[in-house]
Amino acid sequence: MAVPPIQRSPNAHSAGLRFPWLLDSVLGLLIIVVLPLAMLAIPNTVSVVSGLLPDGFDKLALMRAHGLALPAMILTVPLAAVALRHVKVPHMLLGGLTVLALADVAGGFAGSTFLVATLRVLHGIGAGLLIPATLVAAWERSMALRAIWTGMLAFSLLAAQALALWPLDQVSDWKITLQPYPLLTGIALALAAVYFVVWLLHGQPPMPTPRAAERSRLMLASVPAVGISVVAISTASEEWGAGLVILLAVLAIVALLVMASFGSREGRTLAYVMVAVGIVLLPSLAQITYVEMRGLGGPGMTGLWIPFVVAGVLALASAIAVRLFAGARWLAPLGLLAMVVGLCSVRVLVPAADGLVLVIPFTLLAAGAAVALTSALSQAGIGAALFGLALCFPGVLAGYLLATGVQLMMLRGVTVAQQLVDRFVGTLHLWSLIGGFLVVAVIVLAELLSRRAAPADEADEAAESMGGDSASSVSSPDAGGDLASSVSSPGAGGHPGSSASSRPTGAIPRMPVSPDSSGGTDGDAASVEGVGEVTGPVPPVPLQAQSPEDTTP
Numbered sequence: 001m002a003v004p005p006i007q008r009s010p011n012a013h014s015a016g017l018r019f020p021w022l023l024d025s026v027l028g029l030l031i032i033v034v035l036p037l038a039m040l041a042i043p044n045t046v047s048v049v050s051g052l053l054p055d056g057f058d059k060l061a062l063m064r065a066h067g068l069a070l071p072a073m074i075l076t077v078p079l080a081a082v083a084l085r086h087v088k089v090p091h092m093l094l095g096g097l098t099v100l101a102l103a104d105v106a107g108g109f110a111g112s113t114f115l116v117a118t119l120r121v122l123h124g125i126g127a128g129l130l131i132p133a134t135l136v137a138a139w140e141r142s143m144a145l146r147a148i149w150t151g152m153l154a155f156s157l158l159a160a161q162a163l164a165l166w167p168l169d170q171v172s173d174w175k176i177t178l179q180p181y182p183l184l185t186g187i188a189l190a191l192a193a194v195y196f197v198v199w200l201l202h203g204q205p206p207m208p209t210p211r212a213a214e215r216s217r218l219m220l221a222s223v224p225a226v227g228i229s230v231v232a233i234s235t236a237s238e239e240w241g242a243g244l245v246i247l248l249a250v251l252a253i254v255a256l257l258v259m260a261s262f263g264s265r266e267g268r269t270l271a272y273v274m275v276a277v278g279i280v281l282l283p284s285l286a287q288i289t290y291v292e293m294r295g296l297g298g299p300g301m302t303g304l305w306i307p308f309v310v311a312g313v314l315a316l317a318s319a320i321a322v323r324l325f326a327g328a329r330w331l332a333p334l335g336l337l338a339m340v341v342g343l344c345s346v347r348v349l350v351p352a353a354d355g356l357v358l359v360i361p362f363t364l365l366a367a368g369a370a371v372a373l374t375s376a377l378s379q380a381g382i383g384a385a386l387f388g389l390a391l392c393f394p395g396v397l398a399g400y401l402l403a404t405g406v407q408l409m410m411l412r413g414v415t416v417a418q419q420l421v422d423r424f425v426g427t428l429h430l431w432s433l434i435g436g437f438l439v440v441a442v443i444v445l446a447e448l449l450s451r452r453a454a455p456a457d458e459a460d461e462a463a464e465s466m467g468g469d470s471a472s473s474v475s476s477p478d479a480g481g482d483l484a485s486s487v488s489s490p491g492a493g494g495h496p497g498s499s500a501s502s503r504p505t506g507a508i509p510r511m512p513v514s515p516d517s518s519g520g521t522d523g524d525a526a527s528v529e530g531v532g533e534v535t536g537p538v539p540p541v542p543l544q545a546q547s548p549e550d551t552t553p
Contacts, residue, residue: 028145029191031145040164040181080092084133084136085215110178119178139208147316153370158365159285225390249405252394325375
């Protein structure tokens, strides 16, 4: 007679590990270090130090080259997720960190725009390898590690712009933008090496991989990523009007939401959350960070670190707390609503001369994103998680693109410095309103589709729970495992429907070039008094001088 397969819990192979806590501890530290390091590749801060560039550099071309990291990242993430079918996670972690380390070292020798473009592409590729690898590594270990991963993802998106700007205050070399935290890269590489050794000593515990159908969706997710990247690079290179940029950004967001509609009900919810968090979080905080600079009347970078630390700690705590209510699906829309409240508080509290007040919007945005991501992730399988992740970073680029169009519209006709500052603040407030409505639309869309889930959709989910890739039905015993870990249920390893998974600013982000000594501006920076009207694409950041702390526009 037919014998049902042996069911395996998500951490069944941990029974064969002598010190499972050691592997989990090293992996947790690695996630805490690697995710912020990966997000540092996104911001484009080269124009902050444009006054330090040697003669012969085309400053506008250099800004465009510096912005290539995000397009490279969003193209790498889905390809890396598919490659994890054949590449071991520790190998990909070491590979991604090695790429980042080599780019950091070579950054000290950058002497041309072409080399800067090459290094920034390497930064994007390295970051794109690390993000899905850390998710897959955390997936099979414990729900607590998944909560740490989502909490750190939310915090890293929140603080990426500030972390990229902190090393640039009073610097004497523009190349620091290519290697802001070389020591952090070295620490992450050392932790990855320790993780690799511990992983080997524990008999190379198996990692979950997406199923064939899910891998097809991952490849399909690269289509809008390519399209948004092409549009973003084009808007950075051409003189596009505000209306056209906004239209293209809206079309990009619609395409991402349509793409997120594929998959199971739980997978759709996670994909919608990933898209919403990507579009809103980093593009919003990039603008808030620049508006709060000391030269514009804010507390400056030194006054922002307390709100960021508090928001990061509360984001991690919120993600871990959601772990206790992993089955509560209503926590995902609740987290998104907290982000909406955070965006509303931005309109009331920003700009603020006292940095401590910013704890309110920062915490609401970071903790809300962490709650939404953790809740949605607890309902999905590894394939759906990777698919949602593949849509998150195109969402970041689409958010930057939309912010650019809004700012072009707001800055039209500006001729004096104070008016320029006022318009930047007005742009931030308008963007917060747009972002809030966008998140509400995502909540409504996800809820409607979950209520109208077809019976065929539920039948497909039931079929997936009974089936799976033949290669994943039975796995060979590991050196450090037991019989329970060597025989898995059909579709185990984190596939949707399996027992293991169901348990549970400008278009390319950049800054305008600092005013030169004659009172004019370089590249596509906004015109100020005595120069004329604002022309050309202006990213969602105000004018900055050599130091981001002590200069007024």
